Amino acid sequence: MTENFFAISNGQPLNDVTPLVAHHLLVVGQTGSGKTTTTLSLLDQLQHANYTTIILDPTGEYSKLPNSVTYKLGENAYLEASRLSAHQLREALQIQGNQLLNDKLAQAVDALRIQQNLVQSKQPYVKIGVPIATYQKQLARLSDWSRSFAPQNLAAQLIEEFVVPFADERADYSLLGQQYDRQTINHEWNLIATLRQRLASDAFRMLFDPDPHPGLFKTELNFVIKMFLEHRSSHRTLVIDLSALKRYEESQRVVISLLLKNLLTARLQKPNNFPVNIVLDEAHRYLPKDEHQLADNGIFQILREGRKVGLSMTLTTQSPLDLPARLRSQFANLLLHHMTSPEELSSLAIADEVNLSKISKLSTGEALLLLANESQKKIKVNLPKWWDKQA
Ligand SMILES: Nc1ncnc2c1ncn2[C@@H]1O[C@H](COP(=O)(O)OP(=O)(O)OP(=O)(O)O)[C@@H](O)[C@H]1O
Numbered sequence: 001m002t003e004n005f006f007a008i009s010n011g012q013p014l015n016d017v018t019p020l021v022a023h024h025l026l027v028v029g030q031t032g033s034g035k036t037t038t039t040l041s042l043l044d045q046l047q048h049a050n051y052t053t054i055i056l057d058p059t060g061e062y063s064k065l066p067n068s069v070t071y072k073l074g075e076n077a078y079l080e081a082s083r084l085s086a087h088q089l090r091e092a093l094q095i096q097g098n099q100l101l102n103d104k105l106a107q108a109v110d111a112l113r114i115q116q117n118l119v120q121s122k123q124p125y126v127k128i129g130v131p132i133a134t135y136q137k138q139l140a141r142l143s144d145w146s147r148s149f150a151p152q153n154l155a156a157q158l159i160e161e162f163v164v165p166f167a168d169e170r171a172d173y174s175l176l177g178q179q180y181d182r183q184t185i186n187h188e189w190n191l192i193a194t195l196r197q198r199l200a201s202d203a204f205r206m207l208f209d210p211d212p213h214p215g216l217f218k219t220e221l222n223f224v225i226k227m228f229l230e231h232r233s234s235h236r237t238l239v240i241d242l243s244a245l246k247r248y249e250e251s252q253r254v255v256i257s258l259l260l261k262n263l264l265t266a267r268l269q270k271p272n273n274f275p276v277n278i279v280l281d282e283a284h285r286y287l288p289k290d291e292h293q294l295a296d297n298g299i300f301q302i303l304r305e306g307r308k309v310g311l312s313m314t315l316t317t318q319s320p321l322d323l324p325a326r327l328r329s330q331f332a333n334l335l336l337h338h339m340t341s342p343e344e345l346s347s348l349a350i351a352d353e354v355n356l357s358k359i360s361k362l363s364t365g366e367a368l369l370l371l372a373n374e375s376q377k378k379i380k381v382n383l384p385k386w387w388d389k390q391a
């Protein structure tokens, strides 16, 4: 017999946990109230129920979950840089920038794609003296299969993008350029230098994995997720460990958003019959600060559109107020741990059904469970059997 995930306050065990993930589930509560532990315990039970879950783990806290398949950025997984748009690249590398830099970065990516796929060179594309017509023909020959490029060359390539015609009668406007635009390069130098530094850092070498390493096999993260979505296997818990980027929350946000968007697209293209739950701890950290960017965020897209293709999300956060209001309203299921703030409670749609004094008296590991169309239950979360061994 497996241990019970929840024991209801009157002593009756809650044997079936699947209703918790039949809708999007929000787990809230003050720090130390038990959110992560509860989520791990829920995942443990979902494993027993053979329910498919994908955990995006920015801190590495979920690697303790037994019987899961773990892909860890920097160890056995990487992200193909060509999956990111120029804008996403800039965000992932945390380069501030203007429209000019964004345009130039997009051009640099194109030039590097030509180098890698048509010229088969590991060097940057030198644009000085190249006829525009030649370049356009090369661009036209690139296709979807030739998207890959060498991200480590981006900073050097960026310099090659700042080329202009001669400023006198020698000017030839049929060429991409004849000399470096040194003034603009100097003006953007700080950003170019930061970009070079970021690309050389350990974190980004781990993310994009540009170096060959004979004998070591790494898998592309989007590929991992796609395989997991399409093929049923006995191990139904996938952990994507992004802790290699721990110091770069913005980058984690971009990567998480991208993976989730691709996951949703994969599901929409190939609807499958088994449901999948996606878990993200401390979700507020990985949402855009600006509410206008919400529509473009992968977390929000799955919350809004995932259910019709069998995708549900489990998010945890310390305060519902840290979540944008438009996102907060997507959760039909709630697990409320210890909370003392009336503002936080009233930000949730169910505020009038819940008594704050009840929630403020909950101890660690206790919570109020509110499921769609069901009456609320006070629960005490049991630790899984394997818990002690991990301590
Ligand atoms: N159901 C439980 N039974 C026994 N101990 C628990 C339970 N839930 C949590 N704890 C203990 O309480 C401590 C805090 O729990 P946890 O890390 O899950 O809280 P949290 O809400 O995720 O905190 P944070 O916001 O800081 O991430 C842990 O040491 C954990 O072992």
Ligand SMILES: [Mg+2]
Residues within 6 Å of the ligand: 035, 036, 037, 281
């Ligand atoms: Mg936690």
